Structures are given as structure tokens and as C-alpha cells.
Amino acid sequence: MNLGSSVEIITEWDIVAARQLGRNEAKQVGFGTVDQARITTAISELARNIYLYAGKGKIEIERISEAGLVGIKIIASDEGPGIPDLRKVMEDGFTTSGGLGAGMPGVKRLMDEFKVISEVGEGTTIITTKWLH
């Protein structure tokens, strides 16, 4: 099963569109109000990073199911400058320093699974999943 759709992120308005899509999908999957807000916030952070640091990119949202569990998967991708030091970006406290990858530990905390693939000069893809418990 693989339902979902995507939003191109170019303007700040697109962040709101991605949030709206994410919240709707999360509600469809059956997440409660607080988890809807968490998923939406994660999307918001990812979309803002694209908007602020890569210029443009895409947020894809999929409803997923696996081994009897349902959940939501977010794929954020851009062809921006990439992240030179992934080890650093995932550290706590880096959040405050702004710049590319800001708030990544936050997104990781809001969701259940988190994976980032990045190549300098090529772009970044972040895949993050939350399961309905």
C-alpha cells in the first residue's frame, strides 16, 4: 500500500501547503491531535530547511503499512549544497547554530525513524517515518 502525494517547495507558502498535506494525511492514518501537530511540525522544519538553504526541493508524503502497523513517511529532497559534516548536524545543541540542517535532531525526535543521505554539491534527501502506536 502506498498512498501519498507531494509538494514542491519554492516559496514560503509551499511550507504551509506541505504542512496542510501532512496534517490531512496524518489524520487519515489515524494519528491523534498531538501527533498530527508533531508530524506537521517535522514537515514544517524540513520544508523550511529546503526553502532557506537549498532554495527549492520537494516534500513527499506517503501513508505506509508494514507488518500490521500503519504510519506516515516523509521524504524531503533537494539539490542544494548538501551537508558537509553529517556527524555534526545530528548532534544536539547544533540546533541553535542555524544554517543547513538546523533542527535535524528535533525532527528526529518528533518522528520514529530518520535517515539522511547527503552529498556536498549534489543535495540532500531525508527520509523520516512515524508509526501509529
Add this chain to the structure above:
Amino acid sequence: MNLGSSVEIITEWDIVAARQLGRNEAKQVGFGTVDQARITTAISELARNIYLYAGKGKIEIERISEAGLVGIKIIASDEGPGIPDLRKVMEDGFTTSGGLGAGMPGVKRLMDEFKVISEVGEGTTIITTKWLH
């Protein structure tokens, strides 16, 4: 000017009485709802420490004014075991370890001024003040 009154702390009920007294006084002084809650919480922590670790003691609450400022002063005193290592008790993170002096950094944060005098075997006195800004 020096208005105030005091509550003996022997049972858990007395903690509530001290809180009530503190909240009333704080309201009289002119503190807003949130600061009333903060002052009350500080009193609550101090009274609980007396109740839990010293057995009995006293909370005195005074309205104070100085150099055109008004505020509230709380004096918590007991003749309990005293605090062997004051340096440690005032450190953050010690909060979680429970025991005598637990939550002291919290009380300090809720109020503006904080002073502790303690002698092992003699007891402890804590004087803490909050000014209306």
C-alpha cells in the same frame, strides 16, 4: 514596613496552608497570576523539604519594601540534620537525586534572591525574596 505571618510545618496539610498564605500575600503585594504560582511553588518546595527531611520547621512570609520596590520574602527554617555539602546542593542536576535540599536550584530560579545558612546537626535556614518588577 513589615507585614507577614508564619506557618509551622509538621504535616503535609501545613504545606498547603503555607502555600495558601504565600499566594494570598503575593496577590496582596500585586504579583500577577503566574508569579503568584511561582512564589507558591517555591514555598511548596521549601515546605516539602522541611516536611520530608527535617520533620518539622517553619515558613515565614513577609511583605517587604525597599528603595521604592515592593516584594515578598520567605524564610524557611528547621532544626533538622543540616546540609553537609552546600556547594553540591546548589548545583543543577542535583535536583533529580532527591534527598535534603532537593530542588534548591529550582527555588532559586523561581525567586530573585536566595541565601542558605546550614550547619550539620543544627539545622537549615533559607531566605528567599522576589521583587515586583
Add this chain to the structure above:
Amino acid sequence: MPQEVTKQYKEIMSKYLESQSEEDLYVGQQFSRRFIEKDIAPEDVISIHKSALFELHPNLRKQVWDSLDFLIEMMIHYGLTMREHQSLVRKQEAIQMEMNVATKVQDTLLKTVEPDAEGLDVGWISQPAHQMNGDYIYFLNQENASSVAVADVIGKGIPAALCMSMIKFGMDGLQNENSSPDNVLGIINRIVEKSVDDSMFISMFYGKYNSITSTFSYASAGHEPALHFSSGTSAFTELDARGLLLGVKKEAIYDEHSVVLEEGDFVVMMTDGVTESRTENGFIEMSAIKSLLAEKKDESAQEIADYVYSELSRMQDYQLSDDFTIVIFKKKTV
């Protein structure tokens, strides 16, 4: 609380109450980040919320206002946690700065000079898993002989730094002495044994290249075996020698062995951070490491070392689980 904040909060919430639009939530959430930056506690947020709601809808039932007062009370300890957090963040920043200074001092204090021996090409890399490195390389340069000690010291941070300084100052004292590997390990072992308690162990490999005889002699204190690549057979041989970890026993004896290097031969000394590289699917096989080395057999010692590091680090998703050190002694082809 500044009036301005309540006013803005009221405006944003008022819009949301009219439309329930995602846009208002986005604006509100961005606004809430500024609250955090300005140290506005969660109980203050509830209070601002209450004021704003009251200005917008003064006629809501009394329970609404009372319930918000109750909520303020519930939030006080959350506010304390947040303020404790800010103090911890500052502490952490101070520690970070201290660590940066420490790393710099350690680099200066424990620095060692790469040998420049006739006919020998030396390459090395040493990467910490976290900020401070617990692996240590010390080069000893004497006439016609280039030696290296590769050590993995116990723990990290200060204990590790102290162990390294012990090795460094011990080795410094050897400049004009007999530097045969078994003798060196014996001397360092006695210094370590004397200075540290029983819980502290250091593994060390000591290799010495004699540029007149082209002989590589070595001894090991419980360290990873080195690898000898023979350019003639294109095969690897393990170079291991019996010997206890440093600091265990005062009178420990270290075996010494040696091998003659032919042109294009190289010896790879490593710490267990290399041989025990781990991926999600388990340890990386020794054969894989040998393949990487062999691929670059015709490059310089430094290029071989750099290549092995970059490949193994990639295979581990850039997350080293242990400090990673390689030293390569390669006999130049003339």
C-alpha cells in the same frame, strides 16, 4: 510579560479561531520559537493565552478561566525544566570550549615528528571517534633508524591524555638509548606499571625500520598484529609478537621479531578501530581491509592510508565506533 507579545498572540489566535487555517498555525508556531528564544516559560504562554482568549471572548464560562489557572499551575515545573535546560546548555558550551582548548593543547604537547629515513615512505592517519583521540602515534628518529609506537590507550578524555603524556615523556627519554623494540616496550611497561593502577591498560605496537639493512623489527604489547604486504607475492603476512598489555606486570617480557622489506613492500600498523570496523551488518572482514590495501599497493604510503580510511569510514556511514589509526612504512622503489 510585554504587552506587545500578548497583542500579537491575540491577533494570530484570533485569525485561527475564525478560519482554523494551517497558515495561522504555521505563523503561530514560528512565533512560539521566538518565545523560547526570549526565555518565555510555558506557564507564561498559558497566561498569555488566557489574556488573549479573554480579550477575544470575555463571555466564556467561568470554568474556562479557572481551568487555565489550573493549567498555569501544572506548567510551573515544566518552566523550571526549561530554565535548567538553558543553564545546562551554557555549561555544555563551556565544556565544548574547554575540549577545543584541550584538543589543541594535547596536539601541541604530544606532537611527534614524522621520520625522514633513507628509502622509507611513511604515511599515517589517526581519526578520533569522538572529539578526543585515544589512539596515539609516537615517532622516534635516530640515525639510520625510524621507529614508531602505535598505542591504543584506555578510555578517553583526561585519562587517555595522561596515558599518552606518559608514553611521550617516556619515549622522549629514549632518544639516545637502545631502541630495539623489545627493550622499548620493556621500559615503557615499567613506567606505565609504576604510574597507573591495575585497571589501566595500554596496548602498543612498536616497529623499527633499519634503513641500512632494510629490516623491520617489531614487538607488541597485546596490540593488533601488523600486516606485511609483499610486493613479490602480492600476499599479506600477519606480524605478531607475544607480549602483555602495558601496565599489567612489572617484569613483562616482550618478544621481538623482524622481517626484511623488499622494494614496494609495506607494513601496516593499526589499532582495533580499524580491524574492528562495524557496519549495520556486522564487522568488516579482514579480507576486505586487505583488498583495500592491495588496490592501492602502488601508491604512496599516505595515499594508501587515506584510501583505507575513507572507504572504511564510508562503509560505517561516517560513524566511527572507535578511534581509527593506521601507520604505513613502505620501502621505496628506486
Add this chain to the structure above:
Amino acid sequence: MPQEVTKQYKEIMSKYLESQSEEDLYVGQQFSRRFIEKDIAPEDVISIHKSALFELHPNLRKQVWDSLDFLIEMMIHYGLTMREHQSLVRKQEAIQMEMNVATKVQDTLLKTVEPDAEGLDVGWISQPAHQMNGDYIYFLNQENASSVAVADVIGKGIPAALCMSMIKFGMDGLQNENSSPDNVLGIINRIVEKSVDDSMFISMFYGKYNSITSTFSYASAGHEPALHFSSGTSAFTELDARGLLLGVKKEAIYDEHSVVLEEGDFVVMMTDGVTESRTENGFIEMSAIKSLLAEKKDESAQEIADYVYSELSRMQDYQLSDDFTIVIFKKKTV
């Protein structure tokens, strides 16, 4: 969120909405601490609050529920801050454990043996302002001579520990050599100068007591002067000697002076943590320190040291602003 939590929250809040009593707020606040212990985020609290209020008063106006949804959104970043806090607390605990190990290792590795010279009574105390001590005492024991180096090393933590190890291993090498104070400082200065960069300074006082001649000879590398108490005149004399801080200049020269100790005389060597003790009202006067020393002139060297520490520490409200070290050499009365 467990149903049970919402149920209890509802009950407590329901009571509060009926009576607005302080008792209910107290119970509620105690309950909120358990929330924090159970990692319940502030946005969860708002959600619990909303459910409880809905169950109690389902007919409140729509704006109430919408405004609480808005509030949940406002709290998400507070929740993140709180979770980041928990991770920092764990980090901090790990660092604390590491520091405890480090302190232990440092103590073992840098330990020094108190001299036991004929006719000499030695007392000392060294207290760190924070966990790791940046002051260092090293005793050197030779036949008929007891020496001590009192050093204040730059910084703290790892840089300090490394500086100390430099001093220690440097001094260890002096066991059988000429230990005259000017010579010792000259040797240590060269080691330090070679090993550290220009930004690192160490101050050191070196004192040597010859038990045959009862002579105390000394040299100083930019360190606090020592005090000589004469039992004959009951007066103090400063013992100072010209010399640069260690590590500044390779060929620094250190002056050496000496004084003969009479029975009951004592020499007090200190770091600036003693002489620059600060209270709310400014520095503690040197005369006050001399008075404290004089008060205990007839006690053992250790008792004098302990007394000065306990008094100065009390005057500073138990908050040392710098590491505090005193070493006393007292000529025994026979």
C-alpha cells in the same frame, strides 16, 4: 497517552473547578512532576487538559476547543526543548562519570610521596575550586634533603592535567641529579618550553630543605612569594626570588636564595588561590592570612594548613574562586 493519566487529571481539575482550593493546586502540581518524570511533553499536557475539560464540560463554546488546539501547536517546540534537555542531562551525567574517573586517574598517575626528613614537619592541603585541581604539588625526596614544587598550571581539565604530567615526569627524571632550586626550575622550564606553545604558562615555587644545615633554599618561576615565620621574632618575611614563568623563554635564569630555619620556624608556600581569596567585600588582606597562621604557630604543620583553609573557605562562603594550595615546612622543636 494512558487513559489513566487523563482520568486522574480530570478528577483533580474537576475538584479545583468546584472549589478553587489551594489543596487541589498542590495535588495537581505534585501530579505534574510525575508527568515530567514520565517524559510527558507539555503539548501532551494541553491535550490531556483538553480531553479532561471536554469530559467535564462538553458544552463549552467551540472557541475554547479551537483555542486549545492552537495552544497545542504553540507547545510543540517547548516539548522539543524538554526532550533535548533530557538528552543533555544524560550527556552531562556521562561527562560527570568521566570526570570522576579522570580525577581518580590523575590522583594515581600524579601521586607524590610526602617527605619524611629528619627534623622537618610537613603539612599540606590542596583543594580544587571545581572538580579538577589546577594546582599541583610534587615532593622530591633525597638523602638529607626534602624538596617540594608548588605549581599553578594554566587552565583546568585536560590542559592542566597534561601540564602536571609534564612536571611530574620531568621531576621523576631528577631523582639522582642536582636538585638545587635554580637548577630544577631551569630543567623544568626547558621541558615546558619545548612542549607547550606560547600561550601556556606555569608558575612554580621550588623549595628545598637541607636537614643537615637546616637551610631552606628556594627559587620561583613567577610564583607567589612564600612566607617565613620566625619563631624568635614572631614576624613574617616574604621569600621571593626573581624568575620568569615556566615555558616563556628557553634560557630563563632562576635566582636562588636561602634562609636558615630555627626551631619552630616555618615556611608557607601557597598558590594565588590562597593569597587572592575573595569575599563579597573584596580580597582578604595578606595581614588576615598572617594572623591566621600566627594563631596556630605552635601546632603541627598540618594543623596550621587545615586551619587556614577552613577559615578562608568559611570567609568565602564555601565558594572557592580558585584552586587553593598550601604547603608548610616547619622545623620541629626538639
